[in-house]
Amino acid sequence: MTNAELNELKQRYVASGAASPDQHFADRAENAELWDADGKRFIDFAGGIGVLNIGHRHPKVVEAVKAQLDRVMHTCQTVMPYEGYVKVAEQLSRISPVRGHGKVMLANSGAEALENAVKVARAATGRSSVICFSGGYHGRTFMTMAMNGKVAPYRTDFGPMPGQVYRAPYPIDALGISEEDALHGLKMTLKTDANPRDTAAIVIEPVLGEGGFHAASPSFMKQLRELCDEHGILLIVDEVQSGFGRTGRMFAVEHTGVEPDIITMAKSMGDGMPISAVVGTDRVMDASGGNSLGGTYTGSPVACAAVLAVLEVFEEEQILAKSQALGEKLGERFAHWEQSFSCVRNSRHLGAMAAFDLVDGSGEPATELAGALCKQARQRGLILLSCGLYGNTIRFLMPVTIGDEVLNEGLDIIESLLSELS
Numbered sequence: 001m002t003n004a005e006l007n008e009l010k011q012r013y014v015a016s017g018a019a020s021p022d023q024h025f026a027d028r029a030e031n032a033e034l035w036d037a038d039g040k041r042f043i044d045f046a047g048g049i050g051v052l053n054i055g056h057r058h059p060k061v062v063e064a065v066k067a068q069l070d071r072v073m074h075t076c077q078t079v080m081p082y083e084g085y086v087k088v089a090e091q092l093s094r095i096s097p098v099r100g101h102g103k104v105m106l107a108n109s110g111a112e113a114l115e116n117a118v119k120v121a122r123a124a125t126g127r128s129s130v131i132c133f134s135g136g137y138h139g140r141t142f143m144t145m146a147m148n149g150k151v152a153p154y155r156t157d158f159g160p161m162p163g164q165v166y167r168a169p170y171p172i173d174a175l176g177i178s179e180e181d182a183l184h185g186l187k188m189t190l191k192t193d194a195n196p197r198d199t200a201a202i203v204i205e206p207v208l209g210e211g212g213f214h215a216a217s218p219s220f221m222k223q224l225r226e227l228c229d230e231h232g233i234l235l236i237v238d239e240v241q242s243g244f245g246r247t248g249r250m251f252a253v254e255h256t257g258v259e260p261d262i263i264t265m266a267k268s269m270g271d272g273m274p275i276s277a278v279v280g281t282d283r284v285m286d287a288s289g290g291n292s293l294g295g296t297y298t299g300s301p302v303a304c305a306a307v308l309a310v311l312e313v314f315e316e317e318q319i320l321a322k323s324q325a326l327g328e329k330l331g332e333r334f335a336h337w338e339q340s341f342s343c344v345r346n347s348r349h350l351g352a353m354a355a356f357d358l359v360d361g362s363g364e365p366a367t368e369l370a371g372a373l374c375k376q377a378r379q380r381g382l383i384l385l386s387c388g389l390y391g392n393t394i395r396f397l398m399p400v401t402i403g404d405e406v407l408n409e410g411l412d413i414i415e416s417l418l419s420e421l422s
């Protein structure tokens with residue numbers, strides 16, 4: 001079918017809240033390129049929002065998924081377990097920098113991982129409150145909507161939200177929130193709203209994803225860890241977007257030297273297969289009763305096969321080194337843009353988790369300019385995403401396996417648009 005025919009179906013049958021505004025329908029994809037239903041080519045700088053760190057349809061993952069399809073597609077792992085689930089658990093326990101020996105539960109999406117992380121934290125502590133951060137994003141289920149540190153569009157039409165979710169400021173220098181301000185804010189939250197004795201967990205993204213690609217410093221994370229230990233609160237790091245090699249380490253928290261009690265992960269762990277995980281210290285993960293965690297599809301055999309293949313690709317193709325190298329290339333180009341265009345500010349990257357802000361003449365967020373840049377990039381065959389509290393951050397989530405030629409072609413499109421639009 002053509003884009004036009006598919007758009008007609010979309011308008012008639014897809015719920016407005018779930019319908020993409022994009023008029024192009026993906027037909028096929030390979031590494032960092034996509035082709036739409038009419039055969040138009042796109043360079044993919046979005047990676048399905050951080051899902052494709054090793055590229056679209058990595059051949060090794062496709063092969064593993066096909067092989068699994070020929071064996072068993074589904075049993076429900078609580079009805080009859082299978083090798084893939086326990087092997088993935090073993091591997092995730094091995095690579096996750098949680099305190100002590102890690103145990104694992106698998107789920108289907110990032111939000112579901114966060115829901116389960118809160119469940120196990122409550123079971124392990126016997127406490128109920130959760131503290132999250134302004135600008136944070138954790139998903140679209142009810143608990144995760146309440147946890148998100150941004151109202152529109154996630155929460156706008158859906159209240160009331162579940163209770164006992166409290167918030168503290170995330171340290172973002174570019175928005176005038178220093179590390180000291182953020183720690184002070186957190187301590188105030190513990191005084192004024194969330195009694196430490198009732199607080200099960202503090203949940204933080206080591207690098208804000210939807211909130212604008214701002215990284216918490218090692219010293220902030222260390223002080224957070226100390227505060228958690230002082231009050232018997234569990235530290236949960238949400239690595240759904242920053243994990244699986246995006247920052248040049250397997251998990252962004254490894255840059256800080258801090259060991260969390262629980263890590264949530266999803267997105268690039270399955271290279272497009274829907275799977276997520278909660279990895280935590282065994283004492284925490286074993287706190288809830290038998291059959292208290294799971295779901296019909298959690299840790300499907302096919303998705304588990306994909307994860308095992310992804311982990312092999314990481315070793316064989318030195319994905320972490322590639323992520324680091326890509327970040328450096330992006331950093332160089334951003335530095336050039338900051339010098340050439342007054343609207344480009346605050347360029348930053350931790351490995352390949354890279355972004356810059358667009359500002360107007362008085363340094364205020366240029367939200368419309370960011371929208372125009374992404375829209376016009378798409379018209380020129382480049383898929384580009386914005387993010388951030390003000391929607392003025394341009395973020396880069398292309399596969400780290402992208403070739404230099406395609407990378408530079410995409411960056412050149414941005415550069416010419418910046419000179420036309422600014």
Ligand SMILES: Cc1ncc(COP(=O)(O)O)c(C=O)c1O
Nearest residue numbers: 109110111137138139209240241
């Ligand atoms: C940090 C973080 N946590 C959780 C989620 C929710 O993941 P999902 O969309 O798979 O439910 C996201 C999604 O973007 C995310 O970036």
